[in-house]
Amino acid sequence: MSTVTPMTTAESDTGAAVRPGSQLGELELRGISRAYGAHTALHPLDLTIRGGEFVALLGPSGCGKTTALNSLAGLLPLTAGEIVLDGRRIDTLPPEKRGFGMVFQNYALFPHLTVRANVAFGLKMRGVGKAETVRRVDAVLALVHLTEQAHKHPGQLSGGQQQRVAIARAIVMEPPLVLMDEPLSNLDAALRLEMRSEIRRIHQEFGLTTLYVTHDQEEALSLADRLVVLHEGRVSQIGTPADLYENPANTHVAAFMGYRNLLPLTVTGADARGATASGRGLTVRGAGSGAGKLTPGQSVMVAVRPEDLRIAETDEQALGEAVAEVVEYHGRVLHVEAVTREGDRLHLTSSGQVRPGDVLSVAVDTERALFFPQAAVPDPASQEVPA
Amino acid sequence: MTVALPPTAHRPALRHRLAERGVDRTLLLVLPGALAVVALFCYPFLYGLQLSFQPTSGATQGGFSFGAYHAFFSEPFARKSIWQTFSLAVPASLINVGVSVPISYRMRRDFRGKRLLLALLVVPITLGTVLTAEGILEFYGPAGWFNHTLNLLGLASSPVQLTMNYTGVLLSLIISGFPFAYLLTHSYLSGIHPSLEKAASTLGADWWQRFRHITFPLLLPGLMTTFCLSFVMAFAVFPSAMMVGDPDGKTHVISIEAYEAALEHFDYAQGCADAMIMTVLMLVVIVAVTTLRSRLYSGSTGGKG
Structure with missing residues (x-):
């Protein structure tokens, strides 16, 4: 050049x-x-x-x-x-x-x-x-x-x-x-x-x-x-x-910082070490975002980065299943866009082979899933990450 | 397969080659306009040029003579019309360009009443020269409102002579020429990216320095073009020089000289020669200004350089 x-x-x-x-x-x-x-x-x-x-x-x-x-x-x-x-x-x-x-x-x-x-x-x-x-x-x-x-x-x-x-x-x-x-x-x-x-x-x-x-x-x-x-x-x-x-403070910051997976779920259980949220066919165990205590029944936005979301090991608790739709080659890893049965899109990475149409069991480490308590009305602005 | 093709394959190649040089069917669109230019400008011009070289005596015969040109330059009253035309056209164009700069500079920003002011500035375009001249006669005349007001305010005991002289013609040239100058300057000015002045201000330049070092140099080529157009319009001054001027004295401009030769003395050769002299003088000024202009920076005036 x-x-x-x-x-x-x-x-x-x-x-x-x-x-x-x-x-x-x-x-x-x-x-x-x-x-x-x-x-x-x-x-x-x-x-x-x-x-x-x-x-x-x-x-x-x-x-x-x-x-x-x-x-x-x-x-x-x-x-x-x-x-x-x-x-x-x-x-x-x-x-x-x-x-x-x-x-x-x-x-x-x-x-x-x-x-x-x-x-x-x-x-x-x-x-x-x-x-x-x-x-x-x-x-x-x-x-x-x-x-x-x-x-x-x-x-x-x-x-x-x-x-x-x-x-x-x-x-x-x-x-x-x-x-x-x-x-x-x-x-x-x-x-x-x-x-x-x-x-x-x-x-x-x-x-x-x-x-x-x-x-x-x-x-x-x-x-x-x-x-x-x-x-x-x-x-x-x-x-x-x-x-x-x-530690993004809210979903806007999270979305901006590359948390592409933002899932609106409901808290089903919470203890000192973390919380569990589920809904839409998924169950995620994760850490709170530090923004106050979570109580069962509360709406949360669960934020996970694509690079933290992976295909579950055989003996591991998966958060749900999704069908791979788009697979992009990014050198050492593949970026996969997969759709759950409920229609939610998940962005994940995989170092192994994935082909479009494969059914994937997806998992995330507990400390890598952030929970953001949501107001009653979900904000549509946080759904898409600006380029 | 290719053996059968050559004759047909050759033709598109020619068309392509012509298209490369800008020759294609859309070029035909130029034709009507070009014909009109030839018929309405080139032919009359060349005819007039030819006519101007006809011997003054025995105008019906052919022949070639500089008689008409010689007559113009040997007659002091005629010769003086050159100076008189310049002394009207140059100040009028300079004033028109000069005044339109600060006004268009200010008009870039929004303010209350901007549209009204714009309308007032541009309306004179729609008035004919004759109408403007009439207006000037009525308004600035010895018994007009202007002198009336001056008298009422006690500013002048006897009417100020503003018409039937040089001042009247200059006023008329400014009133009818300013809108053109303003509109041109305004469009040149809006082509200068506002971020340039912002950048200059963050670099410590106050408004005068910003104008002096950034806006003015970028605007200057446009101002020169504006000057040329203003000048050409003012140089051909005729109706106002007749109506609000002093056609036999101070505002005896070349166009009047030509008019009198051709239509009062019926000496067409002289009239044409006068018109040709006028054309050459205009061209000299325009060539001089454009030469000067070509030495200036005349590239992009956008923010990206």
């Missing part, structure tokens, strides 16, 4: 310019919210970002994450709440006075300026001296491996290179906070993976504090130190990737 830039620049060159240690002590969002007329796009959000942290705002489209980002950048006025940067209130400042770096989804590179002029733009606006500008721009271009492309216009660059210009332009200002709005969504799959590690590398080498918006949970999990999951403008959960992955 032509987008891969060889690492021609000497690492010692960049090393001199790298500024370890963040420019930011602490950024506090106190109940920030945004409404468009009667529609509240973002319900009051409280979040404290510490210097050097990489925080991801995660959620499906329309969950309010871009609204939150734009409000923080000053591109959108807040309806309520305040933003405090190291003890200084900044929510009343216009974007040009906040000094945050922002990477836009469409990169928003200035098409009439060269790569160098694009990156130098912010410094020029701040009245930074010529020699200092050249030095800083060179250092940042080396950091994003774009020294060779400095004289080109954005139109002559590939998607990945444009993306790196956008990042370089945002970080050359040494901003206390870098805001990234789905920066990888316009790239193809291979480049997305490459740029993902690139972003994490730049974050670490430059000592940035980053707030990153995405709808891709894999991206968020791999990049962020802390994740904020939004659902319909409200925070569903805030935690480390491991927290969210292992």
Whole structure:
């Protein structure tokens, strides 16, 4: 792929310019919210970002994450709440006075300026001296491996290179906070993976504090130190990737974190070590989600990841039976979509041979099945996992 | 099997080759328009060009002479009409383009009454030049409302002369030319992705810096095109120069010179020569502006570059 830039620049060159240690002590969002007329796009959000942290705002489209980002950048006025940067209130400042770096989804590179002029733009606006500008721009271009492309216009660059210009332009200002709005969504799959590690590398080498918006949970999990999951403008959960992955707070987060099997069942028995739920021809023994005690008769949503759901061993208690319908080859394992007699779809993995039409006995380890107590009305939104 | 095919197999290949070069049956759609252009523009133009070279004396005979051109340039009053046309067309076009920039800049955002304002700005397009000129005569004339108001407010003791002179024609050119300039500028401006200005603002640029360094350079090629169109319209000024101007003095523009030669003195060769001089002058300006324009950045103005 032509987008891969060889690492021609000497690492010692960049090393001199790298500024370890963040420019930011602490950024506090106190109940920030945004409404468009009667529609509240973002319900009051409280979040404290510490210097050097990489925080991801995660959620499906329309969950309010871009609204939150734009409000923080000053591109959108807040309806309520305040933003405090190291003890200084900044929510009343216009974007040009906040000094945050922002990477836009469409990169928003200035098409009439060269790569160098694009990156130098912010410094020029701040009245930074010529020699200092050249030095800083060179250092940042080396950091994003774009020294060779400095004289080109954005139109002559590939998607990945444009993306790196956008990042370089945002970080050359040494901003206390870098805001990234789905920066990888316009790239193809291979480049997305490459740029993902690139972003994490730049974050670490430059000592940035980053707030990153995405709808891709894999991206968020791999990049962020802390994740904020939004659902319909409200925070569903805030935690480390491991927290969210292992202990999602509710079915929305679970669905987002790859729990593709969400089964509405009823609790039949509960004790100190766990609970049993059944219904729809299935019986699952699992752990609670930690959200309070379960009592028999209660409706629960049982969440299981495809990679934890497997074909039962001969001497094992199966949770039910299903007929394999779609079998996908994924290297060492097969992903199987199977349908129970009641019509529920189960997603499971198998390392052995499975052919469509096979009747499978399915099992899950007790600690791998999460129970979420449900309100009386099941939420249809949690049925499908956003891509 | 293939032995029987060659004659039939060859024909589609030719059609394919033609299609590669853009020649196919849809090209026939161009024909009516092309015919109309030839009949209504090319032929009259070439006929006029030929006519302009006819000797002034004995117009019915053939022959070739620069007499009419020589006559134009040796007559100071005629020569001066070039300067007078330019001194109307250039300021009018500059004002039209210049005023439409801030207005369309502001009109990108929504505000109360935007549609009403838009209608007011664009309505003059629907009025003919003659109607506009009449209106100007009535409104800005010595006994018109404008002077009446000035008088009532005590701002002027004697009527301000705004018609039958240069000012009247300039006003008329602005009123009828502005809507075109505005509509063009507006569409060029909306082609610039709003995220560019947002990006500039996160990089510390205030509104003037954003305009100066981002929006204006991206808009400039469009403004130049707008200027060209505005200029061509203003350069051919005729009805208003006659009606609200001073056709025998300050607003004796080339089109009037040509009109008088052809239809008052019945010297068609002179009239055609005047029209040709006018065409060449317009072309010179347009070529100059487009040459300048081609040196500017004129690629995409979207966010992705």
